[in-house]
Amino acid sequence: MADPHEFLALARTMADPVLERWQTLVALETPSGDAGRAAVFGERLAAGLAATADSVRQPPGPDGAHLVAYWNGRETKDEEGDGPPGHTLLVAHSDTVFPAGTITRRPFALAEDGDTVTGPGVFDMKGSLVAVELAMDLLSRTGASPRRPVRLVVVNDEEIGSPDGSRLVARHAEGAHAVLGLEPPLPGGALKIGRRGVARVRLSVRGVSAHAGLDAALGVSAIDELVDQLTGLRATATSLPDAALNVGTITGGTRANVVADHAEAEIGLRYTTPETEQALLRALLEPTAVRERAALSAELLSHRPAWAMDPANPLAAELIALAATLGMDLPIGSSGGAGDTNLTGALGIPTVDGLGPAGAGAHGEDEHASLSSLLERAALIAAFLDTH
Structure with missing residues (x-):
């Protein structure tokens, strides 16, 4: 296992390539239901993930291909069946609510403060996709690897209720020991441990x-x-x-x-x-x-389905403790909105959502997210996968 501080220190040196990748993904617009744009985006995302993943697949759907990436864990069950059971499931989506052409009117931009990034989909949730790519890169660069097998499911229809993507989430939730949702956090960077x-x-x-x-x-x-x-x-x-x-x-x-x-x-x-x-x-x-x-x-x-909030959520407690070692405060709360983690939470699988970078303005003209938060979240995800 690596020192979690090593992940954070390394992440903070990678702001420039992170911004470049973020801009690339935001520029590739992905309005829900646009199979052509979903295909272009999916190929670009798959190429980036392939740098660290053991395999990347793109299962078809009515609105174009979804994406599932796999990483092998360093600890697998031996012949006696010992070892950590289950895999860690990461859940994300590639579609946005914005119609094609929005990027021309509201291009990706970094504010004068050097931290605030604006543009359609930067917060919900292209920044999260960059964060998970970075987390896996941090593991690779430090010679670490996930303790358990990891699967990343990226659906292309979440903003319209995941009418097809939900089956993919359900399928890969089978046997999972923990589910990390990469949706944007609540205000103040709070994790979501329940959803309406x-x-x-x-x-x-x-x-x-x-x-x-x-x-x-x-x-x-x-x-x-x-x-x-x-x-x-x-x-x-x-x-x-x-x-x-x-x-x-x-x-x-x-x-x-x-x-x-x-x-x-x-x-x-x-x-x-x-x-x-x-x-x-x-x-x-x-x-x-x-x-x-x-x-x-x-x-x-x-x-x-409704995912009832449990203030004693043990998975959240583990993430909060890990974040504290990195000097990060991680509040918790329940969301009035719904997402793909509603399913896993309602099924009783240990689930936490809101691990994307902090920001605000989802679905609106003022959508923005924090670069420093993205770097921190990537380090936190890497540290969790390394130790859990």
């Missing part, structure tokens, strides 16, 4: 069209039915103290003088307990029509 669950549901209504003036009684308004359904769902959510419901989009009908024969809404749900999750999904996925001739259907578009 989220789901997206499309509620569709079929009605009966008719002339709104001459034959209105012959029609069944899909829009009126949808409005009544949403009112009922709002009441259900309001009755649950840890629930939130947001109607994100509504479409339907054709014109003002025609009773609408179709309507649909996309609805976002948030919850902190399995009980509330079940109540909300039951209300949405098993709807009962208010109007006799209205037909309802519901489709679950994406789903992430």
Whole structure:
């Protein structure tokens, strides 16, 4: 094992190549759903990881290839089955919320303070990908290696709920002894040890069209039915103290003088307990029509279970203690947002998220991240993999 301080000291000498790599990854835009850009980015990311990884694979998905990188551990089970069980799973994503072309208007830049980096995706989460590359490079340069086998899963659809990427995370979570999420931290650099669950549901209504003036009684308004359904769902959510419901989009009908024969809404749900999750999904996925001739259907578009916060999270305690040896303060908290670690945390696998560099403004015009924090997080990740 190497001295953790050696990782930190070496990381702090590598600011220039880190900035160059960060700029390269940010310049390769990756809006969710763009398979062509995902492919270009994936090849560049794979090439960088291949410098230290034992293998890098790019399993296909509907929106282009995801990425999984593997590093062998120095301690593996012997013939008697002794040795550290399980692998360490690192979870990340490559997609961003920004449309292609944003980089032209908001190019990657380093502020005058020499630490603040701005640009679309620098915080969520291209900086984290640079940090994990650097962590593995630090291990290699110091002659160290991960104690256990390591897998890095990078999905390309996290920002839209990981409709395909979640299966990849679930597959590689099997047998993992610990999961480190590389999402951005909470304010102040705090680790995430719990996450609210989220789901997206499309509620569709079929009605009966008719002339709104001459034959209105012959029609069944899909829009009126949808409005009544949403009112009922709002009441259900309001009755649950840890629930939130947001109607994100509504479409339907054709014109003002025609009773609408179709309507649909996309609805976002948030919850902190399995009980509330079940109540909300039951209300949405098993709807009962208010109007006799209205037909309802519901489709679950994406789903992430709630990951309940445990202040005694032992994995977080190990990271906090390790960070303290490096002179780094590492607070903890729970996130109102969801991510791929919702799945591993809900499954009971020791999980901590928020190991990306500190910053703020995710998904916004003011997105920024800290270079010094990236270097520190990379050293912390390297030290953890070396010792655990």
